[in-house]
Amino acid sequence: MKRYMSVEIAGQLRAKGPQRGLIDALYDKSQLKLDYDAEITRNASQTFSARAGNCLSLVIMTAAFAKELGLPVRYQRVLVAEAFSRSGDFYFSNSHINLTLVTPAIGDRILNAENAPITIDFLPPEDVVGRRLRVISEETVVAMYMNNRAAESLARGQLSDAYWWARAAIERDPKFLSSYNTLGIIYRDHGNLHEAEHVLHHVLELEPENTQVMSNLALVFNDEGRVAEAYTLTRKLERLQPYPPFHFFNLGMEAMRKGDFKTAKSLFTNEVHRDAYYHEFHFWLAAACLGLGEIDEARAHLKLAMENSLTRKEHALYAAKLDRIKLSGRQ
Known part of the structure; x- marks a missing residue:
């Protein structure tokens, strides 16, 4: 540099x-x-x-x-x-x-x-x-970087690395509360339910309507067998957030597995209306359109998936699928 x-x-x-x-x-x-x-x-x-x-x-x-x-x-x-x-x-x-x-x-x-x-x-x-x-502050930026690394390590199943990244993020900026949520997820994934509950409660004391943390705490309660508390928290969460992230997407994937492309298309469209730039919503909407024989619409959504892809691998994948549709359209 x-x-x-x-x-x-x-x-x-x-x-x-x-x-x-x-x-x-x-x-x-x-x-x-x-x-x-x-x-x-x-x-x-x-x-x-x-x-x-x-x-x-x-x-x-x-x-x-x-x-x-x-x-x-x-x-x-x-x-x-x-x-x-x-x-x-x-x-x-x-x-x-x-x-x-x-x-x-x-x-x-x-x-x-x-x-x-x-x-x-x-x-x-x-x-x-x-x-x-x-x-x-720059301290918050550094904490955001460390929290991202923690989340990425968690997604790869590297719990030890995830734990130390999350702890470092909290130490760098104790007011960046997303790091506590990440640490709570890591604790739960590792089976440390008491510790998970403790850090998630800490966030809710400061942000009582943080739906992400509430959702994770409800999972901890379920793991601990505290079904009534999990139910109460889940009902509160449903009032605050009737349709959580990926709600329609997950239903759409169920419809795809059943071969119900019409229902899947409607559900994926609902997600696109909530987040117009998320590549995976457009990709599966394209897949549903293909299932319905709507080639032009499938091509349009696959192009949007490619344009809004977040990684080079995703971009290459969508580009290859788009080329395949174009080739089939010429035959």
């Missing part, structure tokens, strides 16, 4: 200034050619080496470059509608952050008017314009 900055883009930084030169070097498609890839959350050097990362990884890498250039940064959480993804039996709540390159100033005076603060975001502009932002 240091060589890239001191040698490969040194002239550009001098000619355009550190702020604009850095942005163009990193995000001009003719230069570094970064891709979005959410398969794992990478640190700065890993993101640079892979030329890819999720929004958090790309923010971390950009901040590392900015700091080396002496540019102050401000991290912001973008308050977008809550979205979820899944890996196996685990469901993940997805948040989004961006960062602003802040121009050094003396008092209220910006030292260089040409380098006014610039916000860098990795979502399309139309998805973030007008969204409210919440400034977060």
Whole structure:
């Protein structure tokens, strides 16, 4: 990374200034050619080496470059509608952050008017314009990174790694409550039900209507044989969230297994209406359309699945399936 900055883009930084030169070097498609890839959350050097990362990884890498250039940064959480993804039996709540390159100033005076603060975001502009932002600390960003690594380790069945990542996230920023939820899931998966209950209760004391934590605590109660308490919590959860994440998707998958493509299409459409950009909803909606012989509609949703895929592997998979449909359509 240091060589890239001191040698490969040194002239550009001098000619355009550190702020604009850095942005163009990193995000001009003719230069570094970064891709979005959410398969794992990478640190700065890993993101640079892979030329890819999720929004958090790309923010971390950009901040590392900015700091080396002496540019102050401000991290912001973008308050977008809550979205979820899944890996196996685990469901993940997805948040989004961006960062602003802040121009050094003396008092209220910006030292260089040409380098006014610039916000860098990795979502399309139309998805973030007008969204409210919440400034977060670098400690929170680090905790988010560690919590992501914990969740990714958990999804791979690496409970020991997941535990230490989650503990580190809590130590880094005790106010980032998502880490406690992750730790509670890890404890439950490991059979430490008392510890799971303890950390999940901690979150609910601060956020009594946190539906994710309530859902996980209900599972712990069931595991402990405390059926009445689990039932009470589940009923409260149903009032707060009548249709939890992936509710219609799971019903749609049942319909697909029965060969009821019409019902499956309706259910997957309900999920698309709740989250228009989640690739898996579009993929299975395309599959249902194929089952109904609606080739053009299937092709359209498969294209959307490919465009909104979160990893390079998913993109390649959807692209191959889309090519197969195109070929069959020509025959």
